[in-house]
Amino acid sequence: MLQTETLNHCPVCGSKSLRRLLIAPDYESHTGIYGVDECLSCGIGITNPRPLEEELPKLYEERSTADFPRMDGFAQRLRDHVIDRYLDGQLGATTAVQNATFSTLDYGCGDGALVRGLLRMGRSRKCKVNVTAVDFHNAAPPGLVHLGADVVYQSNAAWHASPSQYDAIFLRHVLEHHPEPLRLLQVFAAALRPDGHLFIEVPNRRSVWARVFGKHYFGYYLPRHLFHFDRVSLDSTLHRAGFQHVEVRLAHTPLIGSSLGYLTGRGISNTGLLGLATYPLQVGVDAICGRSTTLRATAGNHG
Numbered sequence: 001m002l003q004t005e006t007l008n009h010c011p012v013c014g015s016k017s018l019r020r021l022l023i024a025p026d027y028e029s030h031t032g033i034y035g036v037d038e039c040l041s042c043g044i045g046i047t048n049p050r051p052l053e054e055e056l057p058k059l060y061e062e063r064s065t066a067d068f069p070r071m072d073g074f075a076q077r078l079r080d081h082v083i084d085r086y087l088d089g090q091l092g093a094t095t096a097v098q099n100a101t102f103s104t105l106d107y108g109c110g111d112g113a114l115v116r117g118l119l120r121m122g123r124s125r126k127c128k129v130n131v132t133a134v135d136f137h138n139a140a141p142p143g144l145v146h147l148g149a150d151v152v153y154q155s156n157a158a159w160h161a162s163p164s165q166y167d168a169i170f171l172r173h174v175l176e177h178h179p180e181p182l183r184l185l186q187v188f189a190a191a192l193r194p195d196g197h198l199f200i201e202v203p204n205r206r207s208v209w210a211r212v213f214g215k216h217y218f219g220y221y222l223p224r225h226l227f228h229f230d231r232v233s234l235d236s237t238l239h240r241a242g243f244q245h246v247e248v249r250l251a252h253t254p255l256i257g258s259s260l261g262y263l264t265g266r267g268i269s270n271t272g273l274l275g276l277a278t279y280p281l282q283v284g285v286d287a288i289c290g291r292s293t294t295l296r297a298t299a300g301n302h303g
């Protein structure tokens with residue numbers, strides 16, 4: 001069991017107008033039962049009660065959760081392809097990538113899939129890409145060992161002790177794990193070069209599938225996800241942190257498999273056969289309704 005705190009206000013906007021949306025257990029590691037509240041002022045969803053900040057590393061001690069998917073050949077190649085398309089889409093308009101050295105930070109690198117994608121991008125664009133990869137653990141994940149001098153792995157604590165400057169900072173499925181998103185975003189605003197870009201990806205609590213699955217919706221991922229964004233609250237959180245040129249777009253990530261896993265108590269995963277087979281249905285229904293399971297934000301630094 002983890003020590004928890006109960007919030008009486010929204011950590012992002014300070015409003016005390018919170019409304020309970022649902023109650024759900026920790027389906028992954030059975031640490032207890034948690035609530036999700038909605039801030040009636042800024043619209044963000046808040047896990048409440050939630051683990052104390054000093055308890056959070058316990059949730060990530062093992063690299064065995066869904067943040068570290070084990071994949072076979074086909075799923076791995078599919079994931080690499082998705083990452084390559086993601087990087088082309090996100091960095092396509094970024095002129096800095098033409099620079100002699102393109103300096104990037106992957107904060108919350110997981111198993112290192114995005115880092116390897118950044119190196120592939122550097123090779124295909126014939127530019128030098130440096131990557132700093134950061135995560136909770138002291139040692140680099142196996143997927144980042146032997147990648148050469150262009151990749152540096154740092155623990156979260158080591159990185160915060162001496163942050164560097166970057167052309168691009170990636171926070172893919174990280175911001176929703178942090179207890180004080182404004183505090184974290186302000187650190188990144190200071191670590192971004194003048195023409196740099198911040199790229200964020202978080203789950204969207206307004207997916208049609210959040211309504212279909214209710215408390216079993218994998219996007220809630222309690223208690224690891226401490227915040228549950230929608231388009232409006234992600235945009236306002238970034239502006240509140242001082243970012244400019246904020247753009248939030250809809251995107252899709254397989255979520256039906258693990259939601260079915262939570263619902264049935266079976267080991268069904270997002271990237272297993274059933275998860276991938278239902279993905280076109282998931283995307284189609286969300287797209288028809290103008291919704292999505294994922295939000296992608298791009299933001300510039302303090303102008």
Ligand SMILES: [Zn+2]
Pocket residue numbers: 010011012013014015039040041042043044
């Ligand atoms: Zn709020």
